[in-house]
Amino acid sequence: MQIRTLVAxxxxxxxxxxxxxxxxxxxxxxxxxxxxxxxxxxxxxxxEVTELTTDFTIGGAVEDIAMKVRDLVQSQxxxxxxxxxxxxxxxxxxxxxxxxxxxxxxxxxxxxxxxxYDAGGTKVLVDxxxxxxxxxxxxxGGTKKVEWDAQSRHVxxxxxxxxxxxSVHATGDRTQTPLDAAQGFASGLVVDGERxxxxxxxTYDLAIDHVEARWIDxxxxxxxxxxxxxxxxxxxMSFERVxxxxxxxxxxxxxxxxxxxxxxxxxxxxxxxx
Numbered sequence: 001m002q003i004r005t006l007v008a009x010x011x012x013x014x015x016x017x018x019x020x021x022x023x024x025x026x027x028x029x030x031x032x033x034x035x036x037x038x039x040x041x042x043x044x045x046x047x048e049v050t051e052l053t054t055d056f057t058i059g060g061a062v063e064d065i066a067m068k069v070r071d072l073v074q075s076q077x078x079x080x081x082x083x084x085x086x087x088x089x090x091x092x093x094x095x096x097x098x099x100x101x102x103x104x105x106x107x108x109x110x111x112x113x114x115x116x117y118d119a120g121g122t123k124v125l126v127d128x129x130x131x132x133x134x135x136x137x138x139x140x141g142g143t144k145k146v147e148w149d150a151q152s153r154h155v156x157x158x159x160x161x162x163x164x165x166x167s168v169h170a171t172g173d174r175t176q177t178p179l180d181a182a183q184g185f186a187s188g189l190v191v192d193g194e195r196x197x198x199x200x201x202x203t204y205d206l207a208i209d210h211v212e213a214r215w216i217d218x219x220x221x222x223x224x225x226x227x228x229x230x231x232x233x234x235x236x237m238s239f240e241r242v243x244x245x246x247x248x249x250x251x252x253x254x255x256x257x258x259x260x261x262x263x264x265x266x267x268x269x270x271x272x273x274x
Contacts, residue, residue, distance in 0.1 A: 024233045024254040032227055032235045033249055033260045033268055035204055039170065039197055040218035041266055042138050042161035047215045048103060049133065050146065050155075051186060052076060053089075053113055058124050058150060062087035062115040065124065069113065077102050089113040096136055103215075109133035109140075124148040130159070138163045152177045153185075155193075170197035179212055188214040191223075202230025211239065218266045219247050250274065 024032070052073060056065040066089050070082045073091055079100045081092040091111040093100045100107050109132035116125045128144040142159035157172045174193030178185050191213055195206045204227060211223030221241040228234050235253035242248050242261060248271070249260045257274040 022255070024229065024231075024235055026254065026258065028229060028231065028233065029235060029251045029254045029258050030260070030268065030270060032204075032229055033237070033251060033262070035197075035199070035229075036206070036225065036227065036237065036249075037218045037262055037266050037268060038163060039161075039168075039195065039204075039206075041163065042140065042159070042168075042170065043195075044215050044218060045133070045135050045138050045140055045161075046130075046144065046157065046159070047189075048105070048135075049107075049111060049130075050128075050144075051215070052102060053111075053126070053128075054148075054185065056115075056124065058122070058148065062117065062124075065115045066113075069115075077107070087115045089115075093133075096134065105135045107133070107135055118147070122149060166199075168197050168199055170195065172196070174208065179214075188212060191220075199230075204229060216264055217247060217262075218264070219249060219262050221247055 053069050056068050063086055066084050066087050069089050070084045073080055073082050077093065077100050079094065079098055083090045089112070093107045093109055096106055096108045098108065109130065111133060112129040114127040117123065118125060126146045126148065128146065130140045130142060133140045139162045140159055142157070144155065144157040144159065147154040153176050155172070155174045155176060157170070160167060160169050172193065172195035174191050174195070176185070176189045176191050179188035179190055189212070191208055191211050193208050195208065197204050207226040209224045209226065211220035211225070213220045220239045222239055224239070225237040226234060227237065233253065235251060238250045240248045245264050247262050249262055251258050251260065259271040259274055261269040261271055
């Protein structure tokens with residue numbers, strides 16, 4: 001009788017942790033939002049540079065495209081050094097102290113662009129290489145391939161970004177269309193695809209489901225993310241704009257749904273359970 005009396009409580013005690021290990025903790029949920037914000041800030045830097053190098057007409061000779069991009073860069077960032085060799089454009093933005101500004105941000109580092117066409121001659125392919133590209137907050141290095149047609153672009157990247165002393169390797173495969181077709185890509189993007197980044201904690205795998213994004217925001221203003229965190233747990237995030245400076249991120253996959261506000265500067269504020 002004594003043995004049976006001890007076994008039942010012991011069995012119940014062993015089962016208790018399993019009952020509570022069914023979702024992400026509040027700490028894991030906040031960490032997931034912080035990771036998405038940091039990756040988004042790196043993507044914003046990459047995206048701004050992409051927009052700077054898009055003033056061309058599909059169908060023209062690649063050498064003409066290279067010259068047109070050179071002229072645009074020089075007109076927008078007059079302190080840059082831009083060299084064209086055939087279908088290749090090399091852009092040197094100097095150091096941060098040189099004060100090369102674009103869209104209100106100071107840029108430094110080097111960008112190399114190589115323009116070609118696909119086999120059908122209907123899409124422009126742009127190979128980007130970044131060397132020490134920075135806006136003073138995030139630094140990028142690595143490569144990106146952008147495939148352009150008249151309505152959309154396909155972006156594949158393999159980059160390393162550094163922020164606050166932390167270096168992260170990131171890959172991605174995304175399709176982007178303009179948020180407003182009349183205004184083009186400068187209005188913002190509708191994005192589908194995937195991204196992943198490796199950290200000291202492990203790998204974060206992100207599935208992107210028809211999000212609406214603007215370069216000035218570190219997270220989307222609509223749509224949803226599904227993020228697999230290093231522990232293997234899955235977290236879903238939905239986005240809704242609160243005001244011009246703030247986006248609400250509803251995080252699901254924990255013991256309770258939780259809301260965070262993210263500002264344009266990347267600050268994350270916990271709003272509590274839904």
